[in-house]
Amino acid sequence: MTTNDQVYIEAILNGDANAFTVLVDRYKDLVYTLSLRMMKHTEEAEEAAQDTFIKAYKSLNKFKGDSKFSTWIYRVAYNTCLDRLKKNKRQQYTVEINEYTEHQVKTLDNALDQIEAKEKEQTIQNCLALLPSDDSFLLTLYYFEELSLEEIAKVVGLKPNNVKVKLFRSRKKLATILKKNLDNDIIDSYERTYRAAFR
Template structure:
Protein backbone atom coordinates (compact mmCIF):
# COMPACT_ATOMS: atom_id res chain seq x y z
CA UNK A 1 0.00 0.00 0.00
CA UNK A 2 1.42 3.41 -0.93
CA UNK A 3 1.59 6.28 1.56
CA UNK A 4 -1.20 8.10 -0.30
CA UNK A 5 -3.42 4.98 -0.20
CA UNK A 6 -2.68 4.59 3.52
CA UNK A 7 -3.59 8.24 4.20
CA UNK A 8 -6.79 7.88 2.21
CA UNK A 9 -7.86 4.70 4.04
CA UNK A 10 -6.99 6.23 7.43
CA UNK A 11 -9.10 9.31 6.66
CA UNK A 12 -12.01 7.13 5.50
CA UNK A 13 -11.82 5.00 8.67
CA UNK A 14 -11.65 8.06 10.93
CA UNK A 15 -14.66 9.38 9.01
CA UNK A 16 -16.60 6.27 10.03
CA UNK A 17 -16.24 4.15 6.88
CA UNK A 18 -16.29 0.57 8.19
CA UNK A 19 -15.69 -0.81 4.70
CA UNK A 20 -12.33 1.00 4.60
CA UNK A 21 -11.41 -0.61 7.92
CA UNK A 22 -12.27 -4.04 6.56
CA UNK A 23 -9.88 -3.34 3.65
CA UNK A 24 -7.14 -2.52 6.18
CA UNK A 25 -7.89 -5.71 8.13
CA UNK A 26 -7.77 -7.79 4.92
CA UNK A 27 -4.38 -6.36 4.00
CA UNK A 28 -2.77 -7.00 7.40
CA UNK A 29 -4.70 -9.87 9.04
CA UNK A 30 -2.42 -12.69 7.87
CA UNK A 31 0.69 -10.84 8.93
CA UNK A 32 -0.70 -9.94 12.36
CA UNK A 33 -1.78 -13.54 12.92
CA UNK A 34 1.64 -14.88 11.83
CA UNK A 35 3.42 -12.56 14.25
CA UNK A 36 1.00 -13.50 17.05
CA UNK A 37 1.42 -17.24 16.51
CA UNK A 38 5.23 -16.82 16.48
CA UNK A 39 5.13 -15.10 19.85
CA UNK A 40 2.32 -16.96 21.60
CA UNK A 41 2.80 -20.46 20.17
CA UNK A 42 -0.94 -21.07 20.53
CA UNK A 43 -3.50 -20.76 17.74
CA UNK A 44 -6.49 -19.71 19.88
CA UNK A 45 -4.48 -17.08 21.73
CA UNK A 46 -3.03 -15.83 18.43
CA UNK A 47 -6.54 -15.46 16.99
CA UNK A 48 -7.69 -13.61 20.12
CA UNK A 49 -4.66 -11.32 20.09
CA UNK A 50 -5.15 -10.64 16.36
CA UNK A 51 -8.71 -9.48 17.04
CA UNK A 52 -7.55 -7.39 20.00
CA UNK A 53 -4.84 -5.85 17.82
CA UNK A 54 -7.33 -4.66 15.23
CA UNK A 55 -9.66 -3.29 17.92
CA UNK A 56 -6.71 -1.31 19.33
CA UNK A 57 -5.76 -0.15 15.83
CA UNK A 58 -9.31 1.03 15.15
CA UNK A 59 -9.47 2.97 18.41
CA UNK A 60 -5.98 4.46 18.11
CA UNK A 61 -6.03 5.29 14.38
CA UNK A 62 -7.00 8.94 14.93
CA UNK A 63 -3.77 9.31 16.97
CA UNK A 64 -1.58 7.84 14.20
CA UNK A 65 0.69 10.70 13.14
CA UNK A 66 2.35 9.03 10.16
CA UNK A 67 5.83 9.28 11.68
CA UNK A 68 6.42 5.69 10.56
CA UNK A 69 4.85 3.54 7.88
CA UNK A 70 1.37 2.30 8.74
CA UNK A 71 2.60 -1.31 8.52
CA UNK A 72 5.36 -0.58 11.06
CA UNK A 73 2.81 0.94 13.43
CA UNK A 74 0.50 -2.08 13.01
CA UNK A 75 3.40 -4.47 13.73
CA UNK A 76 4.16 -2.47 16.87
CA UNK A 77 0.55 -2.66 18.07
CA UNK A 78 0.55 -6.43 17.39
CA UNK A 79 3.89 -6.88 19.19
CA UNK A 80 2.74 -4.96 22.28
CA UNK A 81 -0.59 -6.82 22.34
CA UNK A 82 1.31 -10.13 22.27
CA UNK A 83 3.57 -8.95 25.11
CA UNK A 84 0.47 -8.06 27.13
CA UNK A 85 -0.93 -11.55 26.56
CA UNK A 86 2.35 -13.19 27.58
CA UNK A 87 2.49 -11.08 30.75
CA UNK A 88 -1.15 -11.89 31.46
CA UNK A 89 -0.38 -15.60 31.28
CA UNK A 90 2.93 -15.14 33.10
CA UNK A 91 4.67 -17.34 30.56
CA UNK A 92 8.28 -18.13 30.02
CA UNK A 93 9.73 -20.00 27.10
CA UNK A 94 12.86 -22.10 27.30
CA UNK A 95 15.79 -20.65 25.48
CA UNK A 96 18.25 -22.66 23.45
CA UNK A 97 21.76 -22.18 24.79
CA UNK A 98 24.30 -20.70 22.38
CA UNK A 99 27.28 -22.99 22.00
CA UNK A 100 30.52 -21.87 20.47
CA UNK A 101 28.84 -22.15 17.09
CA UNK A 102 31.03 -20.96 14.26
CA UNK A 103 29.90 -19.02 11.20
CA UNK A 104 31.26 -21.88 9.07
CA UNK A 105 28.88 -24.30 10.81
CA UNK A 106 25.96 -21.91 10.22
CA UNK A 107 26.88 -21.65 6.53
CA UNK A 108 27.14 -25.45 6.40
CA UNK A 109 23.62 -25.68 7.78
CA UNK A 110 22.42 -23.20 5.17
CA UNK A 111 23.93 -25.42 2.47
CA UNK A 112 22.35 -28.54 4.00
CA UNK A 113 18.96 -26.82 4.01
CA UNK A 114 19.35 -25.99 0.33
CA UNK A 115 19.53 -29.72 -0.34
CA UNK A 116 16.09 -30.36 1.21
CA UNK A 117 12.89 -30.23 -0.81
CA UNK A 118 11.37 -26.71 -0.75
CA UNK A 119 8.26 -27.77 1.16
CA UNK A 120 10.23 -29.85 3.65
CA UNK A 121 12.69 -27.01 4.14
CA UNK A 122 9.93 -24.53 4.90
CA UNK A 123 8.27 -26.93 7.34
CA UNK A 124 11.56 -27.62 9.11
CA UNK A 125 12.23 -23.90 9.50
CA UNK A 126 8.67 -23.24 10.72
CA UNK A 127 8.92 -26.09 13.26
CA UNK A 128 12.23 -24.78 14.58
CA UNK A 129 10.93 -21.19 14.73
CA UNK A 130 8.11 -22.46 16.94
CA UNK A 131 10.71 -23.82 19.38
CA UNK A 132 12.46 -20.46 19.75
CA UNK A 133 11.47 -17.86 22.31
CA UNK A 134 8.74 -15.44 21.34
CA UNK A 135 11.21 -12.59 20.86
CA UNK A 136 13.60 -14.61 18.69
CA UNK A 137 10.84 -16.00 16.51
CA UNK A 138 9.25 -12.55 16.13
CA UNK A 139 12.52 -10.82 15.18
CA UNK A 140 13.50 -13.50 12.65
CA UNK A 141 10.02 -13.35 11.09
CA UNK A 142 10.15 -9.57 10.69
CA UNK A 143 13.70 -9.55 9.35
CA UNK A 144 13.78 -12.60 7.06
CA UNK A 145 10.16 -13.24 6.08
CA UNK A 146 8.71 -9.72 6.13
CA UNK A 147 12.07 -8.24 5.05
CA UNK A 148 11.82 -5.22 7.31
CA UNK A 149 14.91 -3.10 7.89
CA UNK A 150 16.68 -2.98 11.25
CA UNK A 151 15.38 0.57 11.69
CA UNK A 152 11.77 -0.50 11.10
CA UNK A 153 12.12 -3.40 13.54
CA UNK A 154 13.73 -1.11 16.13
CA UNK A 155 10.65 1.13 15.97
CA UNK A 156 8.35 -1.85 16.49
CA UNK A 157 10.17 -3.37 19.48
CA UNK A 158 11.55 -0.13 21.03
CA UNK A 159 15.22 -1.12 20.77
CA UNK A 160 18.20 0.52 19.16
CA UNK A 161 18.91 -0.79 15.64
CA UNK A 162 22.29 -2.18 16.76
CA UNK A 163 20.61 -4.06 19.62
CA UNK A 164 18.09 -5.49 17.15
CA UNK A 165 20.97 -6.58 14.90
CA UNK A 166 22.71 -8.36 17.80
CA UNK A 167 19.44 -10.02 18.87
CA UNK A 168 18.75 -11.22 15.31
CA UNK A 169 22.28 -12.62 15.07
CA UNK A 170 21.85 -14.51 18.36
CA UNK A 171 18.38 -15.73 17.33
CA UNK A 172 19.85 -17.00 14.06
CA UNK A 173 22.49 -18.95 16.01
CA UNK A 174 19.79 -20.48 18.21
CA UNK A 175 17.80 -21.38 15.09
CA UNK A 176 20.92 -22.96 13.58
CA UNK A 177 21.34 -25.12 16.69
CA UNK A 178 17.74 -26.32 16.40
CA UNK A 179 18.13 -26.95 12.68
CA UNK A 180 21.32 -28.92 13.32
CA UNK A 181 19.45 -31.11 15.81
CA UNK A 182 16.64 -31.68 13.27
CA UNK A 183 18.67 -32.43 10.17
CA UNK A 184 20.05 -35.86 9.53
CA UNK A 185 23.58 -36.01 10.95
CA UNK A 186 24.99 -37.73 7.85
CA UNK A 187 23.68 -34.92 5.61
CA UNK A 188 25.46 -32.33 7.75
CA UNK A 189 28.64 -34.41 7.95
CA UNK A 190 28.78 -34.79 4.16
CA UNK A 191 28.48 -31.02 3.74
CA UNK A 192 31.10 -30.38 6.44
CA UNK A 193 33.52 -32.78 4.69
CA UNK A 194 32.89 -31.06 1.35
CA UNK A 195 33.74 -27.65 2.86
CA UNK A 196 36.92 -28.85 4.64
Protein backbone atom coordinates in the same frame (compact mmCIF):
# COMPACT_ATOMS: atom_id res chain seq x y z
CA MET B 1 3.57 1.90 3.13
CA THR B 2 1.58 1.64 -0.06
CA THR B 3 -0.39 4.76 -0.95
CA ASN B 4 -3.26 2.34 -0.95
CA ASP B 5 -2.94 1.85 2.83
CA GLN B 6 -2.89 5.62 3.33
CA VAL B 7 -6.09 6.04 1.32
CA TYR B 8 -7.92 3.61 3.64
CA ILE B 9 -6.39 5.14 6.78
CA GLU B 10 -7.62 8.59 5.76
CA ALA B 11 -11.07 7.17 4.96
CA ILE B 12 -11.25 5.55 8.44
CA LEU B 13 -10.15 8.78 10.15
CA ASN B 14 -12.87 10.59 8.19
CA GLY B 15 -15.50 8.29 9.65
CA ASP B 16 -15.66 5.39 7.16
CA ALA B 17 -15.41 2.46 9.59
CA ASN B 18 -15.90 -0.05 6.75
CA ALA B 19 -12.54 0.93 5.26
CA PHE B 20 -10.86 -0.74 8.25
CA THR B 21 -12.02 -4.19 7.10
CA VAL B 22 -9.76 -3.77 4.04
CA LEU B 23 -6.72 -3.25 6.29
CA VAL B 24 -7.77 -6.17 8.51
CA ASP B 25 -8.05 -8.45 5.47
CA ARG B 26 -4.68 -7.25 4.21
CA TYR B 27 -2.75 -7.86 7.45
CA LYS B 28 -4.77 -10.43 9.43
CA ASP B 29 -2.75 -13.48 8.31
CA LEU B 30 0.58 -11.99 9.23
CA VAL B 31 -0.65 -10.46 12.50
CA TYR B 32 -2.01 -13.88 13.42
CA THR B 33 1.28 -15.60 12.48
CA LEU B 34 3.29 -13.13 14.56
CA SER B 35 0.85 -13.56 17.47
CA LEU B 36 1.20 -17.33 17.21
CA ARG B 37 5.01 -17.00 17.29
CA MET B 38 4.68 -15.10 20.57
CA MET B 39 1.75 -16.87 22.27
CA LYS B 40 2.46 -20.45 21.04
CA HIS B 41 -1.25 -21.41 21.33
CA THR B 42 -3.80 -20.94 18.55
CA GLU B 43 -6.68 -19.66 20.72
CA GLU B 44 -4.48 -17.14 22.53
CA ALA B 45 -2.95 -16.07 19.22
CA GLU B 46 -6.44 -15.47 17.77
CA GLU B 47 -7.39 -13.37 20.80
CA ALA B 48 -4.12 -11.40 20.61
CA ALA B 49 -4.66 -10.78 16.88
CA GLN B 50 -8.21 -9.50 17.54
CA ASP B 51 -6.90 -7.26 20.34
CA THR B 52 -4.23 -5.94 17.98
CA PHE B 53 -6.79 -4.78 15.42
CA ILE B 54 -9.07 -3.28 18.10
CA LYS B 55 -6.11 -1.32 19.51
CA ALA B 56 -4.96 -0.32 16.03
CA TYR B 57 -8.45 0.96 15.18
CA LYS B 58 -8.72 2.96 18.40
CA SER B 59 -5.27 4.50 18.07
CA LEU B 60 -5.14 4.95 14.29
CA ASN B 61 -5.07 8.74 14.74
CA LYS B 62 -1.64 8.27 16.41
CA PHE B 63 -0.24 6.70 13.24
CA LYS B 64 1.94 9.45 11.78
CA GLY B 65 2.94 7.71 8.56
CA ASP B 66 6.67 8.03 9.29
CA SER B 67 7.01 4.27 8.87
CA LYS B 68 5.06 1.71 6.84
CA PHE B 69 1.60 0.90 8.19
CA SER B 70 2.69 -2.78 8.26
CA THR B 71 5.61 -1.89 10.58
CA TRP B 72 3.23 0.01 12.86
CA ILE B 73 0.66 -2.81 13.04
CA TYR B 74 3.40 -5.40 13.75
CA ARG B 75 4.54 -3.18 16.62
CA VAL B 76 1.00 -3.07 18.00
CA ALA B 77 0.85 -6.89 17.70
CA TYR B 78 4.22 -7.28 19.44
CA ASN B 79 3.25 -5.07 22.37
CA THR B 80 -0.19 -6.70 22.67
CA CYS B 81 1.43 -10.15 22.90
CA LEU B 82 4.07 -8.94 25.39
CA ASP B 83 1.31 -7.56 27.64
CA ARG B 84 -0.59 -10.85 27.48
CA LEU B 85 2.52 -12.91 28.22
CA LYS B 86 3.31 -10.73 31.25
CA LYS B 87 -0.27 -11.05 32.47
CA ASN B 88 -0.23 -14.84 32.03
CA LYS B 89 3.28 -15.09 33.51
CA ARG B 90 3.68 -18.15 31.32
CA GLN B 91 6.92 -20.10 31.48
CA GLN B 92 8.92 -19.16 28.40
CA TYR B 93 10.54 -21.71 26.16
CA THR B 94 14.31 -21.81 26.54
CA VAL B 95 16.91 -23.05 24.11
CA GLU B 96 20.46 -23.89 25.08
CA ILE B 97 22.73 -21.99 22.69
CA ASN B 98 25.67 -23.99 21.49
CA GLU B 99 28.75 -21.90 20.86
CA TYR B 100 28.04 -21.39 17.19
CA THR B 101 30.40 -19.21 15.24
CA GLU B 102 29.13 -16.80 12.63
CA HIS B 103 30.46 -19.16 9.95
CA GLN B 104 28.37 -22.05 11.30
CA VAL B 105 25.21 -19.94 11.31
CA LYS B 106 25.95 -18.94 7.70
CA THR B 107 26.61 -22.60 6.87
CA LEU B 108 23.14 -23.46 8.13
CA ASP B 109 21.66 -20.62 6.07
CA ASN B 110 23.44 -22.01 3.01
CA ALA B 111 22.22 -25.52 3.78
CA LEU B 112 18.68 -24.16 4.02
CA ASP B 113 19.08 -22.53 0.61
CA GLN B 114 19.58 -25.99 -0.88
CA ILE B 115 16.20 -27.20 0.30
CA GLU B 116 13.16 -26.69 -1.89
CA ALA B 117 11.55 -23.32 -1.04
CA LYS B 118 8.35 -24.89 0.32
CA GLU B 119 10.19 -27.47 2.39
CA LYS B 120 12.59 -24.79 3.65
CA GLU B 121 9.67 -22.65 4.79
CA GLN B 122 8.04 -25.58 6.59
CA THR B 123 11.33 -26.59 8.24
CA ILE B 124 11.88 -23.07 9.55
CA GLN B 125 8.22 -22.73 10.63
CA ASN B 126 8.44 -25.98 12.62
CA CYS B 127 11.69 -24.92 14.29
CA LEU B 128 10.43 -21.41 15.04
CA ALA B 129 7.59 -22.94 17.04
CA LEU B 130 10.21 -24.40 19.40
CA LEU B 131 11.93 -21.06 20.07
CA PRO B 132 11.18 -18.52 22.83
CA SER B 133 8.52 -15.97 21.81
CA ASP B 134 10.84 -13.02 21.24
CA ASP B 135 13.28 -14.99 19.08
CA SER B 136 10.48 -16.55 17.10
CA PHE B 137 8.91 -13.12 16.44
CA LEU B 138 12.21 -11.51 15.34
CA LEU B 139 13.09 -14.36 12.99
CA THR B 140 9.63 -14.31 11.39
CA LEU B 141 10.17 -10.65 10.50
CA TYR B 142 13.71 -11.46 9.33
CA TYR B 143 13.13 -14.62 7.28
CA PHE B 144 9.55 -14.32 6.07
CA GLU B 145 8.87 -10.59 5.92
CA GLU B 146 12.48 -9.77 4.97
CA LEU B 147 12.32 -6.58 7.03
CA SER B 148 15.47 -4.48 7.35
CA LEU B 149 17.20 -4.03 10.72
CA GLU B 150 15.79 -0.49 10.85
CA GLU B 151 12.23 -1.72 10.27
CA ILE B 152 12.55 -4.50 12.85
CA ALA B 153 14.01 -1.95 15.29
CA LYS B 154 10.86 0.18 14.89
CA VAL B 155 8.61 -2.84 15.48
CA VAL B 156 10.31 -3.96 18.71
CA GLY B 157 11.37 -0.52 19.94
CA LEU B 158 15.14 -1.08 19.97
CA LYS B 159 18.13 0.47 18.21
CA PRO B 160 19.18 -1.30 14.96
CA ASN B 161 22.50 -2.35 16.54
CA ASN B 162 20.67 -4.03 19.44
CA VAL B 163 18.40 -5.79 16.96
CA LYS B 164 21.48 -7.05 15.09
CA VAL B 165 22.87 -8.58 18.29
CA LYS B 166 19.49 -10.07 19.28
CA LEU B 167 18.96 -11.44 15.76
CA PHE B 168 22.35 -13.14 15.78
CA ARG B 169 21.54 -14.77 19.14
CA SER B 170 18.13 -15.80 17.80
CA ARG B 171 19.73 -17.29 14.69
CA LYS B 172 22.15 -19.21 16.91
CA LYS B 173 19.19 -20.67 18.80
CA LEU B 174 17.48 -21.49 15.51
CA ALA B 175 20.73 -23.10 14.29
CA THR B 176 20.76 -25.30 17.40
CA ILE B 177 17.25 -26.53 16.64
CA LEU B 178 17.79 -26.79 12.88
CA LYS B 179 20.93 -28.85 13.39
CA LYS B 180 18.75 -31.46 15.12
CA ASN B 181 16.10 -31.32 12.40
CA LEU B 182 18.05 -30.93 9.17
CA ASP B 183 19.64 -33.68 7.17
CA ASN B 184 23.23 -33.79 8.45
CA ASP B 185 24.53 -34.65 4.96
CA ILE B 186 23.41 -31.21 3.71
CA ILE B 187 25.17 -29.45 6.59
CA ASP B 188 28.32 -31.59 6.38
CA SER B 189 28.73 -31.01 2.65
CA TYR B 190 28.50 -27.25 3.24
CA GLU B 191 30.99 -27.34 6.08
CA ARG B 192 33.43 -29.27 3.85
CA THR B 193 32.95 -26.78 0.99
CA TYR B 194 33.48 -23.84 3.37
CA ARG B 195 36.65 -25.35 4.85
CA ALA B 196 38.04 -26.14 1.40
CA ALA B 197 37.36 -22.60 0.20
CA PHE B 198 39.30 -21.05 3.09
CA ARG B 199 42.33 -23.33 3.17
